[in-house]
Structure formats: structure tokens, C-alpha cells
Amino acid sequence: EVEIMICFFFFILFFLMIRRPPRSTLFPYTTLFRSGKTISNLFINRTSENYVGLFSFTDTNSNISNFTLSNAYVRGNSYVGGVAGYSNSFTEDVHVSGNVTGSHQNIGGISGRQLNKIIDSSFDGIVNLTGTDSYAGGISGYYSYSGAYSDNLSSHGIVSGYSNVGGVFGNAQSARLNNSYSDADVYGSSYRVGGLVGYASSTYINNSYAEGNVTGTTTNSESVGGLVGYSTSSYIRDSYSTGRVQSYDQYIGGLVGWMNSGTIYNSYSTSDVDSSSYDNIGGLVGYNQNGQIYYSYSIGNVSGYDRVGGLVGGHISSGAYIYDSYSLSNVNGRYYIGGLVGWMETSPYVYRSFAAGNVSGASSVGGLVGYKQSGTVTDSYWDYQATGRLTSSGGTIQSYYSMQQESTFNSTWNFTHIWNISSEINCGYPFSQETPVVTDECFTLPPIDNDISSCSGLQNISHYLHESYVLTQNIDCTGYDYGDGKGFKPIGNQYITFTGQLNGNGFTISNLFINRSSESYVGLFGYTSSNSNISNFTLAKVNIKGNQYVGGVVGYSNSFIENVHVTGNVSSTSSHVGGISGYQLSNKIIDFSFDGIVNMTASSNYAGGISGYYNYNAAYSDNLSSHGQVSGSSYIGGLFGYAPSARLNNSYSDADVYGSNQYVGGLIGRASS
Numbered sequence: 001e002v003e004i005m006i007c008f009f010f011f012i013l014f015f016l017m018i019r020r021p022p023r024s025t026l027f028p029y030t031t032l033f034r035s036g037k038t039i040s041n042l043f044i045n046r047t048s049e050n051y052v053g054l055f056s057f058t059d060t061n062s063n064i065s066n067f068t069l070s071n072a073y074v075r076g077n078s079y080v081g082g083v084a085g086y087s088n089s090f091t092e093d094v095h096v097s098g099n100v101t102g103s104h105q106n107i108g109g110i111s112g113r114q115l116n117k118i119i120d121s122s123f124d125g126i127v128n129l130t131g132t133d134s135y136a137g138g139i140s141g142y143y144s145y146s147g148a149y150s151d152n153l154s155s156h157g158i159v160s161g162y163s164n165v166g167g168v169f170g171n172a173q174s175a176r177l178n179n180s181y182s183d184a185d186v187y188g189s190s191y192r193v194g195g196l197v198g199y200a201s202s203t204y205i206n207n208s209y210a211e212g213n214v215t216g217t218t219t220n221s222e223s224v225g226g227l228v229g230y231s232t233s234s235y236i237r238d239s240y241s242t243g244r245v246q247s248y249d250q251y252i253g254g255l256v257g258w259m260n261s262g263t264i265y266n267s268y269s270t271s272d273v274d275s276s277s278y279d280n281i282g283g284l285v286g287y288n289q290n291g292q293i294y295y296s297y298s299i300g301n302v303s304g305y306d307r308v309g310g311l312v313g314g315h316i317s318s319g320a321y322i323y324d325s326y327s328l329s330n331v332n333g334r335y336y337i338g339g340l341v342g343w344m345e346t347s348p349y350v351y352r353s354f355a356a357g358n359v360s361g362a363s364s365v366g367g368l369v370g371y372k373q374s375g376t377v378t379d380s381y382w383d384y385q386a387t388g389r390l391t392s393s394g395g396t397i398q399s400y401y402s403m404q405q406e407s408t409f410n411s412t413w414n415f416t417h418i419w420n421i422s423s424e425i426n427c428g429y430p431f432s433q434e435t436p437v438v439t440d441e442c443f444t445l446p447p448i449d450n451d452i453s454s455c456s457g458l459q460n461i462s463h464y465l466h467e468s469y470v471l472t473q474n475i476d477c478t479g480y481d482y483g484d485g486k487g488f489k490p491i492g493n494q495y496i497t498f499t500g501q502l503n504g505n506g507f508t509i510s511n512l513f514i515n516r517s518s519e520s521y522v523g524l525f526g527y528t529s530s531n532s533n534i535s536n537f538t539l540a541k542v543n544i545k546g547n548q549y550v551g552g553v554v555g556y557s558n559s560f561i562e563n564v565h566v567t568g569n570v571s572s573t574s575s576h577v578g579g580i581s582g583y584q585l586s587n588k589i590i591d592f593s594f595d596g597i598v599n600m601t602a603s604s605n606y607a608g609g610i611s612g613y614y615n616y617n618a619a620y621s622d623n624l625s626s627h628g629q630v631s632g633s634s635y636i637g638g639l640f641g642y643a644p645s646a647r648l649n650n651s652y653s654d655a656d657v658y659g660s661n662q663y664v665g666g667l668i669g670r671a672s673s
Helices: 002-020 455-463
Strands: 033-034 038-040 042-047 057-058 063-076 082-089 090-102 112-113 121-129 134-137 139-144 153-161 163-166 169-173 176-177 185-188 197-201 204-206 214-216 226-232 234-237 256-260 263-265 280-282 283-288 292-294 306-309 312-316 321-322 335-338 341-345 349-351 363-366 371-372 376-378 381-383 396-398 466-472 500-512 512-515 525-527 533-546 555-556 562-573 583-586 587-602 605-610 612-632 634-637 638-651 658-659 669-670
Touching: 038 525, 063 082, 121 134, 134 153, 134 197, 153 163, 163 185, 163 226, 197 500, 280 341, 306 371, 455 500, 562 583, 587 605, 605 669, 612 634
Parallel strands: 033 063, 038 063, 042 063, 057 082, 063 090, 082 112, 090 121, 112 139, 121 153, 134 163, 139 169, 153 185, 169 197, 176 204, 185 214, 197 226, 204 234, 226 256, 234 263, 256 283, 263 292, 280 306, 283 312, 292 321, 306 335, 312 341, 321 349, 335 363, 341 371, 349 376, 381 396, 466 500, 500 533, 512 533, 525 555, 533 562, 555 583, 562 587, 583 612, 587 612, 605 634, 612 638, 612 658, 638 669
Antiparallel strands: 134 139, 134 169, 163 169, 163 197, 280 283, 280 312, 306 312, 306 341, 335 341, 335 371, 363 371, 605 612, 605 638, 634 638, 634 669
């Protein structure tokens, strides 16, 4: 009978423990709880009570370890957790599944508030903070412990709340988190929402990641990040995010929404980031204020309204640095849009970084930096072909080809210890030796075809400006359009010039149409360098319109040009227009002819049947002829509008020449020296 009574006593005691949370704030749990077993179907529904869980409140002397809480249903007011409402316990190897709900603050899958180390534990289910208070997390709503790493934590399912909401911790205060991850989807209706941690303050996060989608659900949802929503004075190393990040407010980032001081090191984001109506949106960090980013990158698609960057949206203050990082993200917005950084203000820094994703926007759009109010950009580059951008508020323009050559990069780029480059890795672009490389779809160019047999083949020269080409047959460009409704797009420009060779082999290119009256550097070639050669073809029946520096063959030419003949109409709405070249410098031209109309529609200067402006005296330009009509304002000539220092031999013009102002001549408008 005594044995029966003892068994009955322990049965009643255990029944009371699972029906009502053991202990309270007055009498905290202070002993060891360890079973190695599973507790199933725990049910607690105490919506008006605080400190709710299997244990309500535990002391620092207590340990909780080695059991599973399966299919739990726990509901309370504040400080609600599957295992403990308020935990000071060392917690190890505890696994919870089920539903944990609280009306106010500190709600977590394992503990509502955790002030001691927790390791090797997981939650799988739903954590829901239903009110307008803070701190909801898959493991713990609020976590603060700096004595040692919390290690090997994971969260799965759904975490939702108001503010400070995270897949693992809603708030991590002076904490250390290592080797942990969450693939839970996280939802927050206010600020500081993160895939791993909602709010990290003076916290170290190492070798951790988040794969769930992160959503700010209202127009008040700011500071939303794939890994951390808001990070202040924290250190994030060897970590990444992959889930989609979306919100309807500002400070949204693939890895971190708002970074206030602190460091991101060897980390990356593949997250797509979307806050299409708001600002400070970035593929890695939405808003970086005095934070430092090292050896990190982003590759997800990024969209916002203004201050949108492939890596960082807003890069602010003199303590803000980006070192040895890059973005392959496609970036879309309206104002202040950059391949790497959208907006720079109050003297931040960018060192040894690059961008190579498509960049689109309406105003202040740059291949590397959208707008730089102040700051320093050093030894950094963007791929103008991949970004689709010829300008930037900082950095150096490069081609797709040159960005894949180690020799392109300044000597400060350390390809021994920091960077590496390989045609087989990272789409051929440089990559960090320490950070794992993940790539999505790579930007590609059409394959090189040095034998040109079509108008599209001519257009593709734009992709490989350093190559040598030959025509293999006559080419008819009737009806050809680049895709923007303006006909053929000139090859090369003032930023990236044609440096190769084109030998026409005596063939004819006919019916070339270019209508770019608001653009400068217009012709078959827009801008050519002094080591380029163009020769041996006829351009027949051209119709070319441009603004400034307009020519049948080259808008602005430094090329040696030989045995080229043009017929048709070439016109400019500004200045420097010629049947062959608008501006010819640094090289001679021989065996040329033009037959047609050269017309300058504005009251501007420099129009010629061969070249509007010609300046080269190192050797004779020989055997040139012009026929038809040349008209403009000043400096108008049958061959050259103005030849300030030139040598001309065996040449003539029978073109009619008209000028409405001064310096008008049958051969040269004005010649000097």
C-alpha cells in the first residue's frame, strides 16, 4: 500500500506540472530537468497570464536539457515560450514543435525571454505575437547572454509579430550566435524584422544563415532584412541569406535592413529584395550608417523607389566603408539608383569594389554609384555592358571583356590573398578567396564573330571593341533597329572607345539608318581610339542624324581611316558634323569620298563634306573628295569645316557650300597653321 501511495503521489505531481507552468517569478525553477524522452500534446491556454510555458520562470542555477516537446499548444499574454516563459536556465538539446502564441511581449518557440546559453536546440511550428508589442522569435523572443556562444540553433515554420521579430531571436542583446539557421518565414507589421534576428545589438553572429522569406506586412514595416532587420554595433561574419525580402517601407536589405555601426565580413545575400515604393533598399544592406562591409556580395534582384543599390541603398557617414566587395544584382528603381550603391552622403568610402548587374531607373542612375553627395570611391569599377550604364557618380567604366582580366584592376587589388579570378567561377568576374561563391544567371554577350556578314553582326562589334573584323559580303541594313526605335546604335562611345580594326574587303554597307538627334558621338562608330583602323568599304545611302560629333563613318575619330566612301545624308542638331567624321584627330585619312548632303540644322559650327573639324599634321591626308552639298553656320567647308593644323594633298570638292555666318569655303571653312 505504501508503494501504491508513493506512485500515486508522483503521478499527481507530474500531472500538475504539465497542466500548470511549474514555478513562478516568486518561486523560480532551480533544479535539473532532463529526460531524453518526448512530452507530447502539452496544452496551456492562459491568455490573461504572464510567464507561460512548460516552465513559467527558471533560475540561473537550473538546467533544462535532452527532451522533445512535441505538438505543444501554448498560449499566454507576455513572456510565453514552449519550454519556458522566462528562462535563466542553461538549455541544451531541446526540441519543440507546435504552436506558441502571446498577446504582448517576449514570445518564443522555446523561451519567451532567454538570459542564459542555449545550444543544440530547435523549434518547428508557429510563433505568433498577436498584439502591438515587441520580441517574437522562433527560438526566443528576447535573448541576451554574452558569456559564451549559443550554438547550433534552428527554426522552422512561421514567426509573426509586430516589432523585433526574427526567425531565431526577435531581439539579440549583447549575444553570441554561432552555427545557427532559420528557414522559417518571418512576418512583422512594424519595425526590425529579420530572417534570423529582428534586432541585433552588440551581438556577434557567425557562420549562420536564413533561408525563409521575410515580409514587412504594412507601410510601417521598416528595417527589414533577410538575416537581421536592424543591426547596431554588431559583427556578422561568414553568414548569408537566401529568402525573399519584401516590405512596404524603407531600410530594406537582402542581409541587413538597417546597419548602424558594426561590421559585415565574408557574407553574402542571394535574396530578392522588393520595396518598390520606398527608399534605402539594398541587395546586402538597405541603409548603412557608419558600418563597415568587407569581402561581401549580393546577387539577388533589388527593386525600390529611390536610394536603391545592388549592395547598399544608402551609404552614410564617414565611418561607413565598403571594402573588396561586389554586386551582381539587377537593380531597378526611380531616383538615385546604383549598381553597387544608390546614395552616398556625409563622406563614406568605397574601396576596391565593382558592380556587374543590370541597372535601371529614371534619374541619377549609375553603373556603380547612383548619386554621390560626398564621399570617396577608389579603385572601383563597373561593367557598362552588364549594367547598361555609361556613367556613374564614382568609379571607372570597363567592358565585360576587360572586367574578366586581372590586368584591368588597379595594383591595390590583392589577387594573392584577397581576390581571385577565373573564367569558370563567378561569371568570370573577380571573387573573394574567403567567401563562398554562389551565382545565379550570368550576364552573357553574343559570341565573337570576326567575320561580319549582317547588320546585326556589325552591331555586335559593340560588345568586343578590341577585336579585328572583316566584312565577308555586302550588307543591307534596311529596317535594322537596335531595339530602341532609333535604328543602328553607334559602335563605341566617349567612355568605351573602339580600339580594334574593321577591314571591309571592298564590300558595301547600304541603307544604314540612325536617328539619334538628342545623342552625341553618332555614326557607324561613335568614338574610336588612335590605335584603331577602319578601311576598304562603302557606306551607301546612309541616313544619319545626331546632336554633336556626327559622321557617316565616325562621330569622333582618332582612327587611321583609308579607302572609305560614303553616300547619303548626315545631319547634326548641334555642331561638328561631317560626311565621314564629325571630328577627326590624331590620325590621317586617305582615299576618301563623300557624295550627299551634310547639314547642320542649328546655328552652330564645324561642318564639312569629309570632316567638320580636322587636326592632324604629322602626315598628309591624301586623295579626298566631296560632292553634293554642305550647309551650316560658321566654319563650313567642302572638305573640312575647320583645319587648325593639317596637311592636305591631291584633294578636291565640287560640293555646294552654304554658311549663314563666317568662315565659309569651297574646300575648307577656315585653315590655320
